[in-house]
Amino acid sequence: MSPLEKPREGTQSASRRLIRPGLLPTIFCTGCGGGTVLNCFCRAVDELALDPRRMVMVTGIGCSSWIPSPYFLADTLHTTHGRAIAFASGVRVMQPAMKVVVIAGDGDLSGIGGNHLIHAARRNIDLTVIMVNNAIYGMTGGQVAPTTPEDVPTTTTPHGNVEPPFDVASLVAAAGGTFVARWTTYHVFDLVKAFKAALAHKGFSFVEVVSQCTTSYGKAVGMRRAAEFLADYKARSLRLSKAATLSAEELEGKITVGTLRNVAKPEFRERLHAQVARVSDPGSARQGPEPIPPGAVNPPGPPAGVARGLGGENVALRFAGFGGQGVVKAGEILGLAACAEGRRALQNQSYGSSARGGLCTADVTLGPDEIFEIEPDAFDVLVLLSQDSCGAFLHQLRAGGVLIYDRDLVKLPEGNGLRAHGIPATKIAAEELGRKVVTNMVVLGFCAAITEVLPRAALERAIVANVPKGTEELNLRAFAAGFAHAAS
Ligand code: SF4
Incomplete structure (x- = not known):
């Protein structure tokens, strides 16, 4: 060998x-x-x-x-x-x-x-x-x-x-x-x-x-x-x-x-997409799915891509953290809730080679339109639950998109200008609910309240149907705690 x-x-x-x-x-x-x-x-x-x-x-x-x-x-x-x-x-x-x-x-x-x-x-x-x-x-x-x-x-x-x-x-x-x-x-x-x-x-x-x-x-x-x-x-x-x-x-x-x-130079596909967007909609400010570099300042105005899950456009979300945080389960529940609401949804997930403890992602695109792919470089909502995931994926947040992060686990770059919402999700799960394992539901509740991507009741039904038997009540309480934190 x-x-x-x-x-x-x-x-x-x-x-x-x-x-x-x-x-x-x-x-x-x-x-x-x-x-x-x-x-x-x-x-x-x-x-x-x-x-x-x-x-x-x-x-x-x-x-x-x-x-x-x-x-x-x-x-x-x-x-x-x-x-x-x-x-x-x-x-x-x-x-x-x-x-x-x-x-x-x-x-x-x-x-x-x-x-x-x-x-x-x-x-x-x-x-x-x-x-x-x-x-x-x-x-x-x-x-x-x-x-x-x-x-x-x-x-x-x-x-x-x-x-x-x-x-x-x-x-x-x-x-x-x-x-x-x-x-x-x-x-x-x-x-x-x-x-x-x-x-x-x-x-x-x-x-x-x-x-x-x-x-x-x-x-x-x-x-x-x-x-x-x-x-x-x-x-x-x-x-x-x-x-x-x-x-x-x-x-x-x-x-x-x-x-x-x-050397770093503009990539062909990005240039092609920017041109297509410009030609097909000359009045649009959008220049294609160009990711923002860390440290860039997002434009003011309503967050792009959120509160539209029931509206006119598809929304792309990425949950990222490490294996064991329940990132994939959060993505699954979001996707299943969307389907139950009659929306189209595509969910994908990835584990690092070390699985538990390694980098892990769950991507969900949902909305009214047929979904052919999940674009890795253009998320409307990015949820970060570890510092490694911040380093790996922050640049994939679309300009104007919403960043949600565990503020005890993730330190954002100085002066990033992002539309960021921090929550002590792991702490809430451990100290208020007594189980760190429901951090994912705290974050899901917080994300649901911030983005209004799907109705609360739809997500709660999906939680009940998809968490292990006997843990429904705990998971619902975690979801409610995250939801309430958004209003605090
Ligand atoms: S390149 Fe092809 S022909 Fe040459 S050693 Fe390898 S397998 Fe054999």
Whole structure:
């Protein structure tokens, strides 16, 4: 077991939990770098507590396209050769709630798919692209690729490649990619960090992984064991800071590793939505679902998106805290109450990998209109029950939206200018009701009173129908305490 596979106490390793059951060992050739990339990717997803059910993996054709499909446990589009980014761009625009990731090879992405790659980078569309660069077309028998070094013999260049290879990471950075990094399969810990940074980045992120093909490329260069490749990568790799001090001659044959570019720029989808809003309603001040940065001052006027659950528009709410606070139950009750009232409702939830104690969210969109998705970056009401959730989600409150928070557990940024309503919810639950476990109902009552998103009676009926038998009265009292606090 590699250090990356060391399981936490009482848990399965990230790889075991995020790989479809029954598929290990992989079908990669012995010593192939594909397994290392898969392992590092699973670790990054695990450490970011991303929910694979909210991820869409997109891939093309080639050995590295097996990494997401069939192995990684998320929905996957296994597309045609070179077209992964085109498919992924479509998914990203139409499914904004999903994290979209492309994993494909150097031939696929920089050969036939090269045009898609540079234009997606130029657009700064919010995709994460991982290019596994083994410098050859491995699966199809070892043909020359746009990344094959000069003079290397391949099945289509038996006397040696006469073309210079692409430096794909530099190409993507020059084309406009806003996060670009390159590492090798020797640098597993740096690779996990780069994958995490890329997945967390807003905009086009690209990680090139120089990876060994022990079969086709190994045959071409006379190296058949992974250890030989890793020793070679170690010997030839240079950090970017060191590389910057060397001449072109000194850099010959070296692999420069590190983060080539990491900048914040407007993302394609946001710009597109802003334009659609402007064109379809020129008088509207709304510029699309642009999230407000922490510290920004919300405009005055009535809170957007609240007191409309029975009115003309849909309302999006997020409850966030840590596992064990009853965040999901609060979301469920809100959603079920909406349905019982004849409203449309969509409820979703997410737990961190550590479940109890980890970051946890429950999202509910409700209202009169058909609901196709929950937009993660544009909540009308945000309920925060932990400091971690504040750091993670505060920016997702729509301008003019309502913030509700447990004022003993959450410290808001100074001078935030937000329309914020604090309640000592945990304290009320523990001291007035004698049970911290009903904090969620205190908060739900407070939220219901502040936002008027649904009638009180509807929520009380949903509580009675959905809490454990014998706790109805306690939960109703907690709800009433939160409701009353809003008026105090
Ligand atoms: S052919 Fe090369 S890239 Fe493909 S699985 Fe085998 S070693 Fe890996």
